[in-house]
Amino acid sequence: MSSPPQSAYAAFCCRYGNYWQTLVTARGLTYRYLSVPAGHKGVVLLFLHGFTSSVYDWHYQLDYFHNKGYGLLAPDMLGYGGSDKPRDTKLYQHTPLARDIMDIVAAEVPPDVPIIPVGHNWGVAVMNRLVCHHGKRFKGFVFLNVAYMGPNASAPYDLDELIPLSKQMSGKELYAYWELFTKPGADKICEDNIESFLDMMYAEDEPSVSNRIKLTRHKSEEFVENGMRLPRAKFIRDEDYEVMRDHLVGPGRGMWGPLAWYKMWTDGHHRSEDQVLRSHSELADEGLTTIMITQPVIFFAAARDAICVPSWMRPLMEKVSRHLTTVVLDTSHWIFLEQPDMLNAELDKWLEGKVLRTRS
Structure with a gap:
């Protein structure tokens, strides 16, 4: 009698075998993540998912770019999957979350290996803090659906x-x-x-x-x-x-x-960290931005996203990026699931033309 077929997730996990890791960050929080060393491309792609996703939701991108020779770093973000799920909402502030990601980066990626973060949804919020606090570590940035937004030190969201x-x-x-x-x-x-x-x-x-x-x-x-x-x-x-x-x-x-x-x-926990960022803002355009991104940036907008509307998002990206590429795909909010082949091809083209070509 043949054994029952593997679930999609079990097959995904087996496909990457020993590349699955766990790490306790400096904050004492445990993260589970996928870590594949840089292949012949010599670049690692750092995937930061949002609500309601997990590492698995990146499977189209992970498989494609793994086959292309890129390294992969993809955590279950805090609160999800195999990572810790603390009940203290203050632990979900974006700046400490970015430090958690940098702990993983330090453990897995040699300092001389370039990294490109790819963020979607709340993953972009964490990537924004990587831009602000750790920007020099990265060779470029990939924004999906959501534009860069800087600190908002207002009162708790009423x-x-x-x-x-x-x-x-x-x-x-x-x-x-x-x-x-x-x-x-x-x-x-x-x-x-x-x-x-x-x-x-x-x-x-x-x-x-x-x-x-x-x-x-x-x-x-x-x-x-x-x-x-x-x-x-x-x-x-x-x-x-x-x-x-x-x-x-x-x-x-x-x-x-x-x-x-x-x-x-x-709960208002964003205020303290955002007040610090606002005080160091280089751009005073109503507190929406904090710095100018000098590395190559690609922004993927979804034409049928009713919340992250491209006509609202694109101007925010244009304010902060000196080297911006914008691609609009005819998808909903789940751009990386709905048209993975198109997104992968456009991202691959950008990486080849804007990142690998400019490596020193």
Whole structure:
């Protein structure tokens, strides 16, 4: 009798064998990550995922660039997968998170090997702090969907004030879905209704769903708490869906850690670190930026992203980058899953032309 087929995640883990590592950072937090040494390209790509992802969600990029001879460094970010999931939201401040990543970099990548961070969603927020505090260590930066945004040393995010303000300024209630993500007991609500939660996050018609549900006050809570369902995006294969679900609600997992990235803001823990950055700002354009990025930068915008709208994001990138390449793909927010071949090809072309060509 033949053995049952491996799950997609088990096959992914086996594919990289002994390249899986764990590290306790200087803060005493344990991270699990993939670390593949630089191949003949001599460059390491550092993948920083966001909400609601894990290392696995990068599998199209990891496999492609591994075969191309690049090194890979890809952690489960704090609160996710095999990394620690502390319940103190202050531990999710972006500057300490960036230091955690630098601890991993120091342990895995020789000082003379160039590194290119690739960030998506909240992973961009951590990459922003790498730019501010550790920028000279990196040869370039890759932004997916979300633009560089500098410090915001305002008071704790009061959603009752912020959501109407966002409506006034943009025409959309941009933070409406944060009401669900930051309410007491949000982790239990999302865990008990995980299918509804994932339907909302990976809907087939993301722009419409985002505008009707995520960007309309109280609709995210209503949708998830009532166990409502939607057709899932076709680019999410059944085997990938099972991995996503297990990383959020499987044994030893849970939604507290992923949601803590939002709760950190509404708890006001961003203020102290952002005040320090604001005091050293080189650009005084309403506190949105802190430095000018001198390395090559590529920004991948998603034409059908209802929240990270390209026409809003691109000007932010243009303010901070001296060597900016912008690529707009016809995708939703999940740009690296929806059109992986296109993204990989464009990123490969940029790396060859803007990074490897300029190496000293």
